[in-house]
Structure formats: C-alpha cells, structure tokens
Amino acid sequence: GVLVSLCIYGVLQERLMTIPYGGGSGDDSPPPEFFRSSIFLVLMNRLVTVSVSATGIFLTGERFSPKGTPLELYAMIAFGNLVTTVCQYEVLKYLSFAASTLAKCAKIIPVMCWGRLILNKRYSAADFVSAFVVTAGCFIFFVDSLLPRGQLHQLALGVVIMVVYLGFDGFTSTFQQMLYRRYSTSILNQIFFTTCFSSCMSTAWLLTTDQVPGVIQFIKVHPECVQDIFTLSVSSAVSQFAISYTIFCFGAVTLASVMTFRQFISVVISCFLFGSPLTLAQWFGVCLVL
Numbered sequence: 001g002v003l004v005s006l007c008i009y010g011v012l013q014e015r016l017m018t019i020p021y022g023g024g025s026g027d028d029s030p031p032p033e034f035f036r037s038s039i040f041l042v043l044m045n046r047l048v049t050v051s052v053s054a055t056g057i058f059l060t061g062e063r064f065s066p067k068g069t070p071l072e073l074y075a076m077i078a079f080g081n082l083v084t085t086v087c088q089y090e091v092l093k094y095l096s097f098a099a100s101t102l103a104k105c106a107k108i109i110p111v112m113c114w115g116r117l118i119l120n121k122r123y124s125a126a127d128f129v130s131a132f133v134v135t136a137g138c139f140i141f142f143v144d145s146l147l148p149r150g151q152l153h154q155l156a157l158g159v160v161i162m163v164v165y166l167g168f169d170g171f172t173s174t175f176q177q178m179l180y181r182r183y184s185t186s187i188l189n190q191i192f193f194t195t196c197f198s199s200c201m202s203t204a205w206l207l208t209t210d211q212v213p214g215v216i217q218f219i220k221v222h223p224e225c226v227q228d229i230f231t232l233s234v235s236s237a238v239s240q241f242a243i244s245y246t247i248f249c250f251g252a253v254t255l256a257s258v259m260t261f262r263q264f265i266s267v268v269i270s271c272f273l274f275g276s277p278l279t280l281a282q283w284f285g286v287c288l289v290l
Helices: 002-018 038-060 071-093 097-118 125-146 152-182 187-208 212-221 225-250 252-274 280-289
Strands: none
Touching (some): 002 097, 002 225, 002 252, 038 071, 038 225, 071 097, 071 152, 071 187, 097 125, 097 152, 097 252, 125 280, 152 187, 152 225, 152 252, 187 225, 212 225, 225 252, 252 280
16 A cells, blocks of 8 residues: 555656646647645645545544544644655755655664654664665665766755655654554544644645745646646545554554665656666665665
8 A cells, every 4th residue: 555655646746846737839838837836735635635534534433533642742743744745845856756765765764763762662783784774775876866966056955855854754653653552543533633734734834825826827727737636645645544554553664664665666667657767876776775
C-alpha cells in the first residue's frame, strides 16, 4: 500500500510541479505555465483524506472521539505533517525530483534520533551502520546531482528545504508512534482528527497568502490539471492509511525503511517516464541505499 500509493503520488507530484501545462502547437493553445501553489495541493490532499476517514468511521460504527487523546497532540502532528508535505512540493522548484526523492532516504537517522528522545529507544551498532550507509548513498547521489547545476543560491534553498523536511518528517512519524502506544485512539480517528487540523491550517495558509485567485485562474486556463490534482489527492489519502497502519503495527523505523525502498522505486520510475538518466556515481549511491 505504501509503495504503490506513494509511487503514483510521486509521479503526479513531479508532473504538477516540474512540467508546465499548456504550450501546445495550436494557435489557441495557452502558453506554458507551471502550477505553483503547493499549499493548495496540500489542502486538496487533506480534504480527500478527511472525507475518506470520516466515511470509514461512519461505516465501521466507530464514534468520532479522540478517546482521551489531547487534541493539541493531533495539532502538533498535523503541523509537522503540513510542513513536510509543503517541503515535498517546494523542493521540486530548486532540485531535481531524483535528487530530492533520494535525499529523503536520509530520514532514517532523524527518526532514530527522535525515537531516542521521545520513545527512549535504543538501537544496535548494526542499526547505526545500516543507517549511515543509506545516508552515505544519499549524500553521494545528492552531491553528484548538484555539481553540474552550479546555481548556488537555488541549490542552497533546496538543501535548506530538505533539512527542514527531514527534521519534521522524523518527528511526525515518531510522535505518531508515541500516540499509538500511550492512547487507545483508532487509526481512523487518528487520521480524521489529524487531517482536520491540517485542513484548517492549510486553509488559513492559503487564504492569508492570497493564492486562491491565482489557482482558480490556472484551473480555468488549464482544466486538464484537475484530473492530476484529484488522482494525486486520492493516492495521498491511500498513503495516509497505509503509513498509519505501518506505524501502528511495526513502528516508525520500519516505516522509514519501507519509505527508503519506495524512494529507490520512485527514482527508477521517474527516470523511465520523464527521461532523466542517472550518472554512474548516482547509480552507485542508489545501490548503496538499496
């Protein structure tokens, strides 16, 4: 579930953020234009997830209840998840999809650090060796992909966004695991309350930055993007359930390992679909991660 949903999500994410709409051969074809509102995509993702989780709660006969879980804890998860999702979209403006995707594999070490701080977990030397080998592969791939581009300001912004992503993503999954251990909230209720907070935050962000008119105008000019946004949102909702179930049953570090393999698959799919060949050094980094 994690692999399939997030691979579809990754392909559509790259399509929406890195390939312009329009620019056809006809005289009446609109000029090429990039979709720029990351927070609108996040809001659409969350609204679909809220709808699906609410339907699931209704159909299973559960109650809409946090069952003793303080609502501010859901708000903390929602905020962390919101930041990481926005970073996923924004980093594509500065780094290639392959570089940004494989860089996410370095999340294993932040997850282990957060696990030590929040859950007081201990890891073996073999765990740390594996984590550092994966991170080394990410570093080799990342550096080799950055060297030819030479735009230092753009690269620096991309690196900063990735650092923010790794920190918040590691915190979010570990904090979710802590909630599952300490409280009895079901997966459906946890997803529902978290995405409700995330939807409110996304809406406030969208309205205060005055992005709505630009998004409406873009959809009017390029209506073909609606199908991509809808499919992206559905795959995001499916991934939320698969990710939450994995954390609930197996923990945050296991999820980080599954996500690492997903990054590898996504890079290969991206190279095949969008014609972005890898260098020998990048393939070496990919193999280290795998």
